[in-house]
Amino acid sequence: MLNAGRRIHFAEGSAALTPEAEAILIRQAAWLNIYPQWLAKVQGHADDPGGEAANKRLSEQRAKAVFDKLVALGVDPQRLWFKGYGIERPETDCDPQDCARLSRQVTVNLRNEFDDSAPQFKRFGR
Numbered sequence: 001m002l003n004a005g006r007r008i009h010f011a012e013g014s015a016a017l018t019p020e021a022e023a024i025l026i027r028q029a030a031w032l033n034i035y036p037q038w039l040a041k042v043q044g045h046a047d048d049p050g051g052e053a054a055n056k057r058l059s060e061q062r063a064k065a066v067f068d069k070l071v072a073l074g075v076d077p078q079r080l081w082f083k084g085y086g087i088e089r090p091e092t093d094c095d096p097q098d099c100a101r102l103s104r105q106v107t108v109n110l111r112n113e114f115d116d117s118a119p120q121f122k123r124f125g126r
Contacts, residue, residue, distance in 0.1 A: 008062075010106075015062045015064075016065070017066070025069045030073075032070065036079070040110055041080075041081055041111055042063045042067045042082035042109075043109060044058075044059035045107075046087055046104060047104050052086060055086040059086045060082070062105075062106050065106075067080055
């Protein structure tokens with residue numbers, strides 16, 4: 001699995017894309033449109049505050065916001081799928097004061113086949 005570029009970060013408790021996030025997604029969509037052989041798994045994450053269930057929903061909303069933006073930028077939705085991980089995979093390679101902020105993110109990971117084993121697996125048209 002390869003990461004498709006910079007991570008998309010979010011404000012606490014928000015799934016709204018920032019102007020910086022939109023600029024990153026424009027570059028990622030351009031790359032994905034040049035290389036249609038790649039599929040992309042959009043993975044949403046959250047930090048601790050808010051509880052497990054709420055953070056699972058928020059991380060999925062973040063992943064869906066990125067998915068929707070990539071589709072709006074011309075990426076074929078059949079090449080994308082998304083999953084919200086909540087607080088299951090926190091950012092740990094960071095200064096403790098920064099870890100919560102860095103955990104509020106979405107990553108776009110490149111794959112050469114679909115991984116539909118995840119319980120929250122969501123793919124356009126399914």
